[in-house]
Amino acid sequence: MAFAAFSHGGGGSKKSAAPVSKGSGKVALLLLLPGLFYLAVFFIAPLFSLIATSLQTMDISSGFPIYNYGFQVSNYIDVVSQYGPQIFRSFFYALLATIAALIISYPLAYFIGVKARRWPLLQGLMLTLVIAPFFISFLLRTFAWKQIFSNESWIVSGLQQIGLLSPDQYLVGTPFMVIFGLTYNFIPFMTLPLYTTLERLDVRYLEAGADLYASPRKTFMKVTLPLSMPGIVSGTLLTFIPIAGDYVNASGLFLGSTETSMLGNVVESKFLKSYEYPTASALSVILMGAILLLVTLYVRKSGTDDLL
Amino acid sequence: MATEFVARGADLELKGIRKEFPGFTAIEDLDLHIPAGEFFALLGPSGCGKTTTLRLVAGLDQPTKGQILIGGKDVTHTKAHERPVNTVFQSYALFPHMSVLENVAFGLKQRKIDDPMTKAQASLDLVELGHLALRRPAQLSGGQQQRVALARALVNRPSLLLLDEPLGALDLKLRRQMQIELKAIQMEVGLTFLHVTHDQEEAMDMADTVAVMNKGRIEQMGSPEKLYDRPKTVFVSKFLGQSNLFVGSVEEENASSISINVAGSKITVPKDRAEKHKGKIAVGVRPEKAFFHEEKPKLGAGHNLIGPGEIIDIRFTGVSNQYLIEIPKIGNVTVFAQNIGKSPVTELGAQVWVSWKVEHAFGLSDLPTNTGSETITESITVQ
Numbered sequence: 001m002a003f004a005a006f007s008h009g010g011g012g013s014k015k016s017a018a019p020v021s022k023g024s025g026k027v028a029l030l031l032l033l034p035g036l037f038y039l040a041v042f043f044i045a046p047l048f049s050l051i052a053t054s055l056q057t058m059d060i061s062s063g064f065p066i067y068n069y070g071f072q073v074s075n076y077i078d079v080v081s082q083y084g085p086q087i088f089r090s091f092f093y094a095l096l097a098t099i100a101a102l103i104i105s106y107p108l109a110y111f112i113g114v115k116a117r118r119w120p121l122l123q124g125l126m127l128t129l130v131i132a133p134f135f136i137s138f139l140l141r142t143f144a145w146k147q148i149f150s151n152e153s154w155i156v157s158g159l160q161q162i163g164l165l166s167p168d169q170y171l172v173g174t175p176f177m178v179i180f181g182l183t184y185n186f187i188p189f190m191t192l193p194l195y196t197t198l199e200r201l202d203v204r205y206l207e208a209g210a211d212l213y214a215s216p217r218k219t220f221m222k223v224t225l226p227l228s229m230p231g232i233v234s235g236t237l238l239t240f241i242p243i244a245g246d247y248v249n250a251s252g253l254f255l256g257s258t259e260t261s262m263l264g265n266v267v268e269s270k271f272l273k274s275y276e277y278p279t280a281s282a283l284s285v286i287l288m289g290a291i292l293l294l295v296t297l298y299v300r301k302s303g304t305d306d307l308l
Numbered sequence: 309m310a311t312e313f314v315a316r317g318a319d320l321e322l323k324g325i326r327k328e329f330p331g332f333t334a335i336e337d338l339d340l341h342i343p344a345g346e347f348f349a350l351l352g353p354s355g356c357g358k359t360t361t362l363r364l365v366a367g368l369d370q371p372t373k374g375q376i377l378i379g380g381k382d383v384t385h386t387k388a389h390e391r392p393v394n395t396v397f398q399s400y401a402l403f404p405h406m407s408v409l410e411n412v413a414f415g416l417k418q419r420k421i422d423d424p425m426t427k428a429q430a431s432l433d434l435v436e437l438g439h440l441a442l443r444r445p446a447q448l449s450g451g452q453q454q455r456v457a458l459a460r461a462l463v464n465r466p467s468l469l470l471l472d473e474p475l476g477a478l479d480l481k482l483r484r485q486m487q488i489e490l491k492a493i494q495m496e497v498g499l500t501f502l503h504v505t506h507d508q509e510e511a512m513d514m515a516d517t518v519a520v521m522n523k524g525r526i527e528q529m530g531s532p533e534k535l536y537d538r539p540k541t542v543f544v545s546k547f548l549g550q551s552n553l554f555v556g557s558v559e560e561e562n563a564s565s566i567s568i569n570v571a572g573s574k575i576t577v578p579k580d581r582a583e584k585h586k587g588k589i590a591v592g593v594r595p596e597k598a599f600f601h602e603e604k605p606k607l608g609a610g611h612n613l614i615g616p617g618e619i620i621d622i623r624f625t626g627v628s629n630q631y632l633i634e635i636p637k638i639g640n641v642t643v644f645a646q647n648i649g650k651s652p653v654t655e656l657g658a659q660v661w662v663s664w665k666v667e668h669a670f671g672l673s674d675l676p677t678n679t680g681s682e683t684i685t686e687s688i689t690v691q
Contacts, residue, residue: 207368208401210388212415212460219389222414226405 054281075282090263094244097182101239105190113198130191142254173257181249190235197231317500318379318467319344325374334360336524347494347501349515357524358504362470367391394461395470400453402445408456409441415464431463451482471503508548520544542676551592552641571637573614582671590672596644597668600660615661
């Protein structure tokens with residue numbers, strides 16, 4: 001249901017379904033099998049395994065922690081009370097980075113999709129530039145930002161000189177830097193869905209708005225923005241969801257510090273460093289549940305069903 | 309947004325309008341005055357500049373040169389949303405994310421008019437769609453969408469209502485019905501209507517004044533009756549109905565008429581119905597004003613007579629038969645004969661003479677180029 005937000009045309013499949021003969025129905029089922037198999041093996045099974053792990057009990061009688069399958073719901077209460085700040089930070093950073101990405105991407109997508117329509121070559125070039133960063137590793141690019149904003153960089157010293165930063169303040173390790181990195185890394189995921197929606201925006205609606213006494217600003221608010229909601233919804237989902245689970249940008253190795261660690265960083269350290277599997281699993285389940293809930297509410301609230 | 313909105317129509321004046329697009333000129337020095345309260349039609353083929361003219365008036369495009377005055381006020385440099393003008397777009401351009409009622413109330417809300425919803429509902433009732441107010445535009449038929457577009461424009465009581473081929477997408481029956489309704493609404497609200505169309509029947513049916521546009525210029529302007537009865541150019545005579553045209557040099561002239569020689573036949577036209585009185589000119593007659601005779605008739609000086617020729621095609625169209633007659637050395641002539649029960653010869657190959665009253669002929673200011681279109685019959689003789 002929430003995933004319908006990602007697709008533009010898939011909506012009213014019920015209406016457009018052509019009558020299929022029995023034979024082709026079997027073929028369709030056969031074609032579906034690999035997909036269903038994939039989902040069962042790589043999604044449903046791990047999901048149950050994850051939930052089961054999150055409820056395990058710890059046995060230290062042997063002097064070494066051993067985990068047994070159980071039904072210890074208190075694991076969840078423990079992680080929420082212990083890692084509340086990280087959980088909050090995850091969603092707060094994700095929200096800020098998504099908003100920042102939207103503000104940056106919208107004018108860009110509008111320019112490529114609407115203003116540049118007359119020059120397909122420019123359009124293609126700009127779209128290529130939007131996805132060009134993907135040609136370089138995500139980790140390298142994030143690390144490059146760490147270098148650019150490092151304590152010795154002229155940017156930081158410049159900011160210190162004009163008084164935007166005090167002499168003992170730096171950028172790397174701050175929430176600003178983490179949100180900056182998240183925004184930067186996920187902008188293409190916002191721009192592309194916005195572009196596909198805006199590219200199809202019928203400018204005659206904008207002319208109708210102007211004809212009906214709406215100033216350019218009003219026309220944007222009342223016509224352009226509502227008509228681009230499908231793109232905004234898919235773009236924000238495609239950025240918000242991965243950002244909420246991201247652990248690279250906020251990590252101390254890259255742009256963050258212990259003060260900026262997000263849910264993903266806790267999961268990473270519990271799984272890979274201290275081997276506290278139930279804790280890590282419970283956090284993962286919480287992240288997943290929270291995202292599912294937020295996304296459902298968001299899609300319902302934005303009421304874009306009929307525009308998708 | 310300090311535009312004053314008037315309840316009655318205002319007049320529109322275009323002074324020396326010129327519009328150039330990269331690579332071509334859409335409008336060349338257009339001067340036009342449309343009196344307040346008139347139903348004015350701009351008629352022309354696609355690409356003649358009529359829609360561009362409309363967009364300039366609406367403020368959606370800027371003229372390269374010239375002035376636009378609405379109600380005496382220069383609006384040339386004001387934006388579209390500041391002009392007391394509303395448009396019924398060819399594509400309707402109804403906002404898909406709003407209900408029909410919200411669409412109609414949009415303009416009122418922008419101008420902060422009291423009680424927009426009640427007024428919008430009243431406007432929808434006027435076009436008999438009050439019961440569909442809460443639907444989305446996509447749920448309506450083409451004809452219903454067209455009426456919503458009309459209601460959305462009319463509710464604002466603009467000084468000037470622009471109609472951009474709004475009936476083009478409708479089927480014939482619905483188009484007829486909407487033509488009648490549009491005309492009735494215009495008479496009722498008393499607004500100035502500027503209607504752009506390529507459909508000559510629609511223009512003649514609805515408009516008080518028709519301007520025929522061609523290649524960025526107005527060829528002729530006047531009441532539909534006058535334009536039809538007395539076209540001044542080949543283009544107008546072809547575009548507005550059908551015409552038989554004959555080209556020849558003026559050989560006789562008296563106080564009231566001139567005669568041309570077309571391959572030995574004398575064709576006379578009254579002087580006051582001819583644009584040119586000397587040299588090589590084109591004289592025309594409408595197919596329904598021409599008659600044919602099985603035997604050479606004895607007619608007085610008040611008639612033109614050509615023939616004999618052979619009937620080479622007969623088309624039955626219900627109310628009339630259309631005969632195509634080939635006259636040696638003159639060319640093909642079309643004659644419409646009403647099916648009123650005493651139909652003349654209807655056999656292919658019959659030999660006939662064609663006649664019409666001198667007072668029905670008209671003389672044109674230009675000569676036809678030898679590229680006859682399929683709906684028009686031309687007879688051109690090389691002399």
